[in-house]
Amino acid sequence: MRVFKLKRENFIPFMKGLSKFGELWGPVRKGDRYVYANEPPEKFVLNAIRTIVPAKKFFLPQKSTILKFKNNEWLEHYDVKKRVIFGLHPCDIHALNIYHKFYTRLYPDPYYLKNRENTLIVGLSCLPDENCFCHLTDTETVNEGFDLFLTDLGDKFLVWVGSPKGDESLKLVKDLIEDTTQKDIDEYVEWRKKRRSMFKVSLDLEGMPEILTFNYDSPIWEQMGEACLSCGTCTMVCPSCTCFDIDDEFDIRTDEMNRQRYWYSCVFREYSMVAGGHNFREARSERLKLWYTHKLVGFMSEYGSPACVGCGRCVVSCPVDINVITVAKALLKEKPDAFWARMASSNVEVQHA
């Protein structure tokens, strides 16, 4: 992998140079969190941690029209833009690699592929907060799946080249980058040590596939099911969740039928409902069990690695604290600090006043 150096003062011109490839998107502040937005690079937050929804929105949008039906004819519908997406952390890129496997393996998804082909992915290094656990999912560094990757060393960035497309894109900014020196490499090694020492979460996640399998009938699923709001947030914010649903919308303004594809969730009740009204997972606990066993066991046997990348989005997004960390802790018999666990042990009395 080739690597160059970019001085910090050249960051904005570097981004503007890359934007000749396409629309520039990067992490900007929204309330107390961050979102990927199409803004000038001056607004990008370089120490942003985990956007509210992950970068999957660029490849499988929240809602999109995939087919149109007009005058008795079906037409594929693409809404593809050339984009530069900046600010993906190693976990986000690992998640995109999972997406790539999923959407290209059995039935290559043309919508995904077209979006992917037209995107320049520019990763960015990060320092973990108290909810990051990519060091436990083997996703704290990344070697493939990006075009360029910037490591932030303070007064400079290291620019790693991850693909021919990335290499090509550097022609747009060739006057801004320079060769690295031994000092840069030494600083990088030190930076890695510092980063490694910052992770807070400590947990035996590697053992999860077996432990989950053994605990298929554990009472904790029932406890979580009691608290789960079936709001779907965990799946919407999970960067490796791929599920969608389809609906046909008739637009009376244009006399067109638009086939819509939109994010859907296995924790929704109708997800497992089949024709005739039978529901294979009527209970919330059954649906949660599906999510966790698919993510941490099923994906493993199908693709060789679990589908959790340790980004911590479920940890900071579930209103009732059902997330990979608290579930793993509960299965490992460590008492999790979680609303669902408190609810289970609270011996609630519900009375009529």
Added chain:
Amino acid sequence: MGKPKIGIYGLTGCAGDQLNIINCEDELLKLFDIFEIKSFVMASSAKDEEVELDVAFVEGSVSTEKDLEHLQEIRKKSKILVAIGHCAVYGGVQSMFMGNEEWMERYKRVYGKESAVTLTPPLEPKPLAAYVKVDAVLPGCPIEKEPFLKLAGKLAHGVVPRVPDYPVCAECKWKENECLLLKGEICLGPLTNSGCGAICPSMNIGCIGCWGPMAKENMKSEAMLLMEKGFDMDEVAKRFAIFGGVERAEALKSLVSTSTKESGK
């Protein structure tokens, strides 16, 4: 096949749903184009009540004997009956105390002991489905233009639409909003049917539930969560009741007072 014949009717309610149909100004001509409107009293006094209807849209709750007779007539002559708006689908705010046996007392408090309302005997307000078969629903207080046009589009093509079985939170996350529950606000998103596009949470205002209670909602968990965040149970129960309709009224009875023993906190 000719154009579907439709009628748009109102029982007891604010008529806001019919008004929002009229407010589809740019699309009205298109609506006339795809439907043959046989009755829409709010828009025109010209009407034909003798003809059979393909689709009847009915707003308002059944709150009087006259409402009930009217509804039964509409049902008899319509192939598809669509309840529009919260009152028709869930009973409206007027049904939030449904079944607590104080209805007649409240009625007298409002209208006087010797009721001045003599046109038609009153009934405890209920949604349409309490009396007749309802084929499709469009919730909302009031209904929104875009969801209505989508519903109309489906009906015009012979598709009977259904309410999505997922909560406001889904659309809220599509819009990349921060979760208001996590920020310590009362938000009824997890309990409420989606379809509105998460309008209120997108403006940093907690969902008040005007699209009605989702089937199989987890009210107990949200109530306990709000209590843990320091909200008063009675306050929470009131919020849940406003748009809870008859669906939630029963469940709320057992939720008015909740106490926690040896909670982990």
